[in-house]
Amino acid sequence: MTTFEVKDMTCGHCVSTITKAVKDVDQGAKVQIDLATHRVTIDPTEADAAGLSDAITRAGYTPVAVEAAVECVAAKAAPARGGGCCG
Numbered sequence: 001m002t003t004f005e006v007k008d009m010t011c012g013h014c015v016s017t018i019t020k021a022v023k024d025v026d027q028g029a030k031v032q033i034d035l036a037t038h039r040v041t042i043d044p045t046e047a048d049a050a051g052l053s054d055a056i057t058r059a060g061y062t063p064v065a066v067e068a069a070v071e072c073v074a075a076k077a078a079p080a081r082g083g084g085c086c087g
C-alpha cells in the first residue's frame with residue numbers, strides 16, 4: 001500500500017486523471033482517492049512506489065509520498081477519518 005499526498009489534485013477531473021495515470025502503469029492497481037485530504041492511496045500489483053509517483057507526475061501533478069508516521073498525525077488531526085494506526 002502506497003499513499004501520496006497530491007496537493008494540486010482539486011476536483012473530480014483530477015481524480016479521474018490520476019486514477020487513469022496509475023492504471024496506465026499498473027492495470028490491476030486499486031486506487032482510492034480522498035479529494036478532501038488530497039490523499040491518493042494505491043494498492044499496486046506490479047508498479048513500485050517510484051513508478052506510481054512517476055505516473056502521477058507525468059499526469060501533471062505533484063505527489064508527495066506519505067509515511068506511515070505522518071498518516072498517524074493526520075488521523076489524529078482529523079479523527080473523523082479514524083486512522084487505525086493510532087489506536
Ligand SMILES: [Cu+2]
Pocket residue numbers: 009010011012013014015
Ligand atoms: Cu481537477
